[in-house]
Amino acid sequence: MQSRLLALGLVSVCLLWSVLVGAADAPIAKDSPAELKVANRSIMVFRATVLGEVPESRVKRARVVINEALDEAGDMTVTVDPAQNNYLVLLGAKRAFIVSPDDVDTVEYASIQQAAESAAQKLRQVVAETREARTLHLMLKALAAAALATVIYVALLWGMAALRRRLHKRLPELMHRHTQALKVGETQVIDASYLYALLSRLFWLLRWVIVLLLTYEWVGFVLSRFPYTRPWGESLNNYLLDVARYLLEGIIGAIPGLGIALAIFFIARGITAFSRRVLRRLAIPGTVSWLNHETLQPTTRLTSLAIWLFALAMAYPYLPGAGTDAFKGLSVLIGLMISLGASSVVGQAAAGLILTYTRTLRPGEFVRIGEYEGTVTELGMFTTRIRTGLGEVLTLPNSLITGTVTKNYSRTVQGPGYVVDTVVTIGYDTPWRQVEAMLLEAAKRTPGILEDPPPQVFQTALSDFYPEYRLVAQAIPSQPRPRAVLLSVLHGHIQDVFNEYGVQIMSPHYLGDPRDEKVVARDKWFTAPAEEPKEP
Known part of the structure; x- marks a missing residue:
């Protein structure tokens, strides 16, 4: 003292x-x-x-x-x-x-x-x-605890390796049994070979995560047994506890915001279902002029998209991690991508909306878009698909359609079908009434061309060397041929009828009449290798 x-x-x-x-x-x-x-x-x-x-x-x-x-x-x-x-x-x-x-x-x-x-x-x-x-029995006790922990650690690793071997043996059988049960009709939903590779990688990742955690805990426990290394072991244990506490606090802290975000999404889902029913009622004929069966589906999609975008904007601040730098960087990246690609994407989408709400085209109609001609098979938000008479499927950007002249051969017809037209030029020395009658006869012989409304012939031009005659008729798509085949058959009948009546088809310019008429005699119509069709 x-x-x-x-x-x-x-x-x-x-x-x-x-x-x-x-x-x-x-x-x-x-x-x-x-x-x-x-x-x-x-x-x-x-x-x-x-x-x-x-x-x-x-x-x-x-x-x-x-x-x-x-x-x-x-x-x-x-x-x-x-x-x-x-x-x-x-x-x-x-x-x-x-x-x-x-x-x-x-x-x-x-x-x-x-x-x-x-x-x-x-x-x-x-x-x-x-x-x-400096106490011997305490150090021996620490050594015994470290040795016991090492034995338990090695035993756990050996048990994991044995469990992994058993699981790899039984995994193919289990996957084959369960994937066979996952079928839609006769089609198997999941391929076992792809699933095996995925599960193998997941188990490999899970195994190494558990091995690292066990190793971390073993090192921390052993270091904590001895006085000199105890601070290291305590720091390891405290770090793991701090990480777990941080994650747990983050999860608990995110629950209220996540609940609000889920509530917003559920409200958006209810509003979407309500708007779908309202739009379906408004699409009844005579209710709203611009909303009908054709525009109901795109209008419903646009309304749902607007509702969900608004809900996402409202729920974004409440999402876990919305205020972190990672979310901010992701927002900047998405904004940059949208700004770079918005010009073409928005232009195509706007053109698709114009085509939909102006009802320029409809699926099933026969149209000519620029130099492309065919039946509309799909009218999408960004592109439109048409099938030509030769069986080709063309995909046209909607902006191309809105920027060019579109001819619709199905819009003015009576009932289902489309317009078929062709042009011939015959000299002035042939009576025009005879030409019209022959064209109508050729149309009458062509299967697939309707008699009601009847075909018509128009003189569309009086050129320097010949008049121009246009045959216009109506055909039905379900009748036997597509437009290209139908036109081919019609052109064949036109040549046959003109040959029968001895009328030359002299469309090119000429300086004088030929010595002999340029027609094909009936007995030469089926000259080899052509074969005459058999009578049914």
């Missing part, structure tokens, strides 16, 4: 002298912080210069005093005594170090006394661990 009082008196005299010379009022010239670590455990971080000693010198002096006291194994009671504005941390009768006000991290500690008590508690732990390290 007397030695402690003597030490306190000496320290007080030194501090009073420093006040007189002006060192105590500026005890703390800011310098590089230095950490005091004893037996691999952090005790205190010095940040100030006290009694002329910089933080590094204070660390060296405190380490020497503490090590000497631990080596002497005398009185190792750790106490804290105030000395003016500072606190002394004593190890037995020796001063271990001084805690100055400027050494305190105000974020971590509320006062200098709390910082000094914390440093003293860590020093007491160092003293206890030093005694433990």
